[in-house]
Amino acid sequence: MFWHMGLPTASPVDTILDKENFTLEELLDEDEIIQECKYVNGRLINFLQERAQIEQLIRYIVEEAPEDAERLRSLKFPFIACEIFTCEVDIILKALIEDEDLMDLLFSFLDPERPHSTQLAGYFSKVVVCLLLRKTIPLVNYIQAHQDIIRKLVDLLRITSIMEVLIRLIGTDEHIPGNSVDSMQWLEDMNVLEMILDKFSSSDCPKVHANAAETLCSITRYAPPGLASKISSPSFIGRLFRHALEDSRPKSVLVNVLSICISLLDPKRLTSVTYYMYNRQLAYGSGITAKPETVGAMLERLGDLLKLLDLSSDHVLLTTYGKLQPPLGMHRLKIIEFISVLVTASSEVAEKEMIRLGAVKRILEFLFGYPYNNFLHHHVEQMVLSCLESKNAEFVEHLLHDCNLTGKILEAEKNFTLSVDINRPTVTAEGKLPPRIGNIGHLTRIANKLIQLGNDNKDVQTIVQENGEWVEWQTNILLKRNLVENVFQWACGRPTSLQDRTRDSDDDDYQDRDYDVAALANNLSQAFQYGIYSAEDIEQVCNVLHCLPILSKHCFIFALERE
Structure with missing residues (x-):
């Protein structure tokens, strides 16, 4: 019932229910039906819980409307049907979960012969997730009795909403009740990890690769111990890299496989764009502790990854400031991010291997070769700061001596405009004045960190002060710059004073x-x-x-x- 101007008025839903011959479609066309479900209108719920009505609601969700169907049938009815289930009315969910034929109808959406539109896939996903949250044990028991559902979900990984269902069913969601995780031990015997991993070799679709990687990353964060242990094993990592480094596979395989490896090294790390947007104040050198066997399996293919950083390419990209020859590319950026996280793992074995392969020196070249790629600068800065905070004196000395970090910073400070050398990866546009390079802020923070560590570490201070030009630059330029610019308060190129205001x-x-x-x-x-x-x-x-x-x-x- 609703109130208007102090007078009670009948709900439009009740008006329909008062009719002798009303239909489900009349109710679904009424705008207030969702609100009435949430308020648990008794007459409405008693009607909707009938098997015939639940079956029709499910059909709206899993069956595509005919091409000549009206807008109500193709758009509104599926939407309202989904919302009725997700109102979480227990009697309706119970009527669905306890009827195996209705459950078969619901999961028939996954059958290969169906068209699987993203719209209906989203509605299907919301209903299944609602059942998983509210009727966890009955749903898990049903799926365990119909294990082909897992394979069908994996086959539809190209649809993001289906991926979300798979993630939750595998037990890799923090919202799933803890007692349900134990009841899904059977998943470890289904080879579900292998099914997902095979998508990197059987499909050329970048969306499939991205969703498969996201699923495996979720497993590294929240999965039961059995699955988590299996995905971090050397044999599984070896298979990952075999797919990633296969010449015939698209670059999206390499990019997404490295996202999985990054998640294995640092499960709390987010790999999406929001990571850079919301986590601007980062704590470097946090000391990620990954399993030694996991790190060792990744190091076996580090040399192959470094070969993929080669810049010999005829591809040229014109920009407003000049041209990139070639562009950095997502696969090179992801390799650099992976190595940056690997350094943060604080593994002495990894540090020795990087010294042997010259990985840090190679990546530093990208910092100065691509002065306008802020994502690149972020990863390289994180790597450098982790190197400086390493407890391995040999690694620190390698960075300062062999990689000539201070010399490169001074050279960039002297030549602070974009290079005109045609052999460089980034070249200024013809006929234009060379613009100022865009990595000075990152170089300033690295320099400040170097000075800070030098105050606590005599060995670092000795190495740095050997360069008289560095000492002069630090005194005459860096100290004054810190007073004026205070780069530690920068975010996206502007001060972040609003972040420091008092908030209620x-x-x-x-x-x-x-x-x-x-x-x-x-x-x-x-x-x-x-x-x-x-x-x-x-x-x-x-x-x-x-x-x-x-x-x-x-x-x-x-x-x-x-x-």
């Missing part, structure tokens, strides 16, 4: 919260598209945007506009 409890709550902006935008954009919400509702959404972090708000608006 409400500010702390929304600033520190992790919003699923993409999912939020997707749901609302569909709701607007189906005419479920009015102009007043849209205005309320705009008011909510003011409570979101700035970056999330921009992503939210972009997602809505994209629809």
